[in-house]
Amino acid sequence: MIVQWCMKGLSLPDDAEAKAIIDSRAGLLSNWWRAVGTISQADKPEKLTAANLDLHVNHFTDPDPVTGQPFCELSPFISLPSGVVERDSVAKTNYVHTALRTALWFGTNFGASDTAYLYTCWVLLGTRDAVEVEAVAEEIRDLNTYRRYSAYQTEGEVAAKIVVPDNHIAECRKWRWDKAAGTFALDWVQANPRFTSPDTLSNVRELI
Amino acid sequence: MAIAHMQTLQLEPAQVRTAADFFEAYGSYALSTGRDQEESAPGSAVYLLDAASSLRSAGQWAMLFDSRRAARLLARSAQIWDTLGYGFGTFVLAAVAPDQLDLFQTSERLLRLAEMYIPPTRIPDSLGDRSQRQLSGPLLHPQQQAYLLLAGASLWQRLPMEPDLLRVIVDQSPHRQGVAPIGALGTPLRLYWDIAGRFLDSSDEESAQVVASDLARMGMAYAESINSAMANERLWFNAASPVDVGDTDIVGIALASANRLGASLMQEHLRSAAEGLDATARVPLELASEMIDELPGPAAQAPVLA
Numbered sequence: 264m265i266v267q268w269c270m271k272g273l274s275l276p277d278d279a280e281a282k283a284i285i286d287s288r289a290g291l292l293s294n295w296w297r298a299v300g301t302i303s304q305a306d307k308p309e310k311l312t313a314a315n316l317d318l319h320v321n322h323f324t325d326p327d328p329v330t331g332q333p334f335c336e337l338s339p340f341i342s343l344p345s346g347v348v349e350r351d352s353v354a355k356t357n358y359v360h361t362a363l364r365t366a367l368w369f370g371t372n373f374g375a376s377d378t379a380y381l382y383t384c385w386v387l388l389g390t391r392d393a394v395e396v397e398a399v400a401e402e403i404r405d406l407n408t409y410r411r412y413s414a415y416q417t418e419g420e421v422a423a424k425i426v427v428p429d430n431h432i433a434e435c436r437k438w439r440w441d442k443a444a445g446t447f448a449l450d451w452v453q454a455n456p457r458f459t460s461p462d463t464l465s466n467v468r469e470l471i
Numbered sequence: 472m473a474i475a476h477m478q479t480l481q482l483e484p485a486q487v488r489t490a491a492d493f494f495e496a497y498g499s500y501a502l503s504t505g506r507d508q509e510e511s512a513p514g515s516a517v518y519l520l521d522a523a524s525s526l527r528s529a530g531q532w533a534m535l536f537d538s539r540r541a542a543r544l545l546a547r548s549a550q551i552w553d554t555l556g557y558g559f560g561t562f563v564l565a566a567v568a569p570d571q572l573d574l575f576q577t578s579e580r581l582l583r584l585a586e587m588y589i590p591p592t593r594i595p596d597s598l599g600d601r602s603q604r605q606l607s608g609p610l611l612h613p614q615q616q617a618y619l620l621l622a623g624a625s626l627w628q629r630l631p632m633e634p635d636l637l638r639v640i641v642d643q644s645p646h647r648q649g650v651a652p653i654g655a656l657g658t659p660l661r662l663y664w665d666i667a668g669r670f671l672d673s674s675d676e677e678s679a680q681v682v683a684s685d686l687a688r689m690g691m692a693y694a695e696s697i698n699s700a701m702a703n704e705r706l707w708f709n710a711a712s713p714v715d716v717g718d719t720d721i722v723g724i725a726l727a728s729a730n731r732l733g734a735s736l737m738q739e740h741l742r743s744a745a746e747g748l749d750a751t752a753r754v755p756l757e758l759a760s761e762m763i764d765e766l767p768g769p770a771a772q773a774p775v776l777a
């Protein structure tokens with residue numbers, strides 16, 4: 264397993280809604296969970312499939328062949344930028360994907376808004392693809408597992424499943440983009456008091 | 472033409488401008504905060520790579536509506552890549568702003584590359600002990616060598632080095648037959664090597680024709696890439712697809728060709744090569760043509776060295 268830090272960028276109407284994501288203790292919910300309100304364990308296998316991951320990544324707004332609704336409205340996956348600064352990849356592509364830049368672009372609703380709310384969190388990644396396993400996120404990277412699955416994956420993106428638990432979220436940061444001045448500034452930070460460090464999972468036993 | 476390109480690509484002009492503004496602002500932010508952080512924790516260059524990547528994105532988007540702004544942004548990005556030892560930066564600078572290129576540093580890097588294939592006696596004494604010289608980390612990658620070679624070959628008349636040494640790299644490097652993918656389109660490496668060889672040839676007319684034909688083939692690969700990326704409508708219409716909408720490699724090679732072979736000759740062959748291509752495949756060639764029109768060539772920017 265790999266512990267992967269990520270940054271989720273959300274465009275939200277106001278600070279209250281942004282803070283409520285932490286205060287509610289609900290975590291970062293998938294659109295599926297938010298849409299239906301309640302989900303059952305029995306429903307999950309039908310949602311966590313390779314076909315649905317393909318729809319999530321490549322056809323996010325297309326109609327779901329089962330429901331006819333846009334797939335995004337009921338997607339069980341949660342896209343999370345994680346960044347890629349791996350040296351060999353940079354030398355081959357002349358490009359670095361950083362989580363902050365990607366999260367800001369998504370969080371400002373692709374530049375439509377001048378504010379973005381960014382949630383710093385961690386997920387567990389498997390070392391191989393395991394779409395059916397809820398506990399691990401899928402790595403969606405050109406250079407790794409899904410290279411042949413789709414040629415158009417953004418490097419440095421992972422897909423979490425169903426929910427990112429509340430105690431995986433370290434904090435929420437509000438960013439402002441001053442379009443006239445062409446600058447970015449951090450407005451405020453709200454830490455999550457229930458955050459659990461991924462160090463908890465470390466297999467290094469300290470000497471006592 | 473700017474509006475026509477965006478119509479072909481089904482992109483809203485306002486969204487394209489917003490993307491350019493966003494990535495330019497982010498690039499500046501990354502540079503300023505990174506410098507501050509480096510003062511407290513020296514050594515990390517990630518912020519430079521972040522800024523260079525963002526400015527490159529901004530430049531690519533600006534290609535669709537403002538060639539001069541695109542050139543300025545790409546030059547800012549390329550300066551960073553070049554400073555960090557990436558041949559890509561040298562290539563982009565040689566293409567869009569040859570006056571900003573450090574010709575002596577570029578020559579030194581090319582000599583280091585050439586000496587992998589030539590006897591030590593041909594290396595100038597001024598470079599010192601061979602055992603103390605080595606390629607920078609990025610230039611150990613064949614892709615970065617290809618970009619450096621293209622840059623050098625396009626400006627060989629201005630470089631303070633023997634052109635024969637460039638010919639050695641073109642003819643003797645195993646990468647002349649390389650198939651490793653390079654650029655956003657995953658073009659086989661050997662095509663870049665071939666183009667560098669064309670820049671060293673004396674028959675400008677034939678070279679311009681062949682390079683324009685190569686660019687047309689890259690334009691077809693571009694169209695395939697773009698059409699596939701359009702499948703994800705949310706990412707595409709929001710300027711968030713992981714593809715290069717303004718292709719730096721096609722535009723850079725076209726500009727480098729114009730610098731080396733002459734703007735009017737290259738324009739003529741680009742127009743000819745674009746005939747028969749579909750509208751999407753023509754976009755990068757027409758963007759290149761617009762940038763050739765807008766930018767002064769090296770003759771106006773940098774003196775030829777004696």
